[in-house]
Amino acid sequence: MRTKNPEYFSLLEKFIDDYYEANGGSPTVREISEGTSLSIATISRYLNYMKENGMIKYEGHRNIITRQLAQSRTQSVKVPVLGAVSCGIPMFVEENIEEYVRLPVALFGKGDFFILRANGESMIEAGIDHGDLVLIRRQNYAQSGQIVVALMENEATLKRFFPEPQQQRFRLHPENSQMNDIYVDECIIQGIAVKVLKDLE
Template sequence: MRHKSEELMKQIMDYAEQFQLLNHRSPYTSEIADALGIVKSTVYKYLVAMNDRGMLSYRNGEIVTERTNKISLLTKPAAVLGSVSCGMPQLEEEYIEEYVSLPVSLFGEGEFFILRASGDSMIGAGINSGDMIVIRKQNTASDGDIVVALVDNESTLKRFFLDTERRCVRLHPENPKYPDIYTQNCTVQGVAVHVIKSLE
């Protein structure tokens, strides 16, 4: 096959890129052949020719194009749980709604879970009721961190401070209509690192 069809090369390239975006791996030659209605050996010959022309890289069955080279395949699973109080602490039954994949390039390393904010006590920090809060699971926090704290078996989302004078933890809402919560019975469940919200 001396003359390669430019149209078929474009179809193979487009299919390979779309497949990798959806499946996070390169398609097999048999999958390309089935999708485009051609034989597997033709796909292989085209991929070799496209590699030789510098249109893509084809090595050991792996197809890499300029576009797919920019795709980060590193992700971390995160459970989407129920809501967390952004008002007074409230008891919420923890349940997993679904799992989502968070790109490491955006969210960093760590173990994460996602909670839906409920209430208005953190509006000063840009967290509104209904926002999705990405939480890095950890049991320590620094002054000023926004944390999910377990207080008397009830979860709440507040800004964390150590009160050395009172020898306790101060959980500070970002809304002046709510009082600070002072407690010696506080367990940090995680630190908020991102807010996912809809723009209105």
Template sequence: MRPFNQEYLNRILKFVNKYYQDNRTAPTISEVSSGVGMPRSTTHRYLQELNAKGLLDYGRGIQSPPESAKMKTAYISAPLVGSIQCGCPELEQEYVEEYVSLPVSLFGKGEFYILRAKGDSMVDAGIEEDDLVVIERNCNVSKGDIVVALDQDNQNTLKRYDGYDNYQKYHILKYENESKYPNEVIKVKKLQVQGVARHVIKAL
């Protein structure tokens, strides 16, 4: 493998740093590639090297600013990846609409993404149509958490996790709209949780 050019590494790091300070959010790999005048594949390889050196958090895109930018911005970047149904489960097609800058002082540190809520089954939990729900990946799930759940049919939905029925051997996903869905639940034999809802962003 060809050795990494230190000048290119510095150029990319400088670009990402300045982008964070100007926009308070992460640049996409295409924006980095265009900004430093390098092919996208080469940019990806250099971003991986910066990640390996601990100078940049690069995984599913750039996850957080360089250390020098963190002191000034104290923001993390979360992708907005479309909608999730808050009624009947539906198939999710994940795609990044944009990256949203979240202040660490309010949202904490973690691997976050954002979904736009659809439907009315979670209104009693304060989640309404078109609210932006901040989801944390790769975290422990407890009874009572609001989760993005993927069932055995590869359908997902946003519901409150109400635990596991050891007698009948199924997981319980609970609706949060008693006036419209009184005592309604979804029972699934196999459940995969894709994240836990931590915050709701909405207009007043």
């Protein structure tokens, strides 16, 4: 077996990591060749060697996982981005998954999460503006005062939750001083808002 050039290992791993970060997927052998100026035969030989020696996971076309990628995957959670949720008049939410995103565990913690797109202006005084992405921890209970996704007769809304057991009802409070509270006899908690993901102007 030919002697392997250790610089090629580093070159290949760096190119694959950089490509994945920029494009969200692995490069092809041809793309690696174009980006590193190594021949396709050399790249194939090195990738197979790296696979056999546990340096990468290589399952063929656009399926190369370096050690850095493998580590980042174990330290992140895969979260679905669902449809919009009303921050005004309650509206029906269909669980159509638009895409998946990976969130770092160090910043967001572990759990069963989903992301909803805020629709409306009823939560603007809580820092949730129209179009913001809201990270929701999926659970069917809430403490008084928490911001929840509440389902009422197939309509969902994002509001601050206040149970009123003496009146046998729930108060859903908009964080907008121009809007009134919503009172319901029943509602199903679908999750708790934990973070807002937004662009800064």
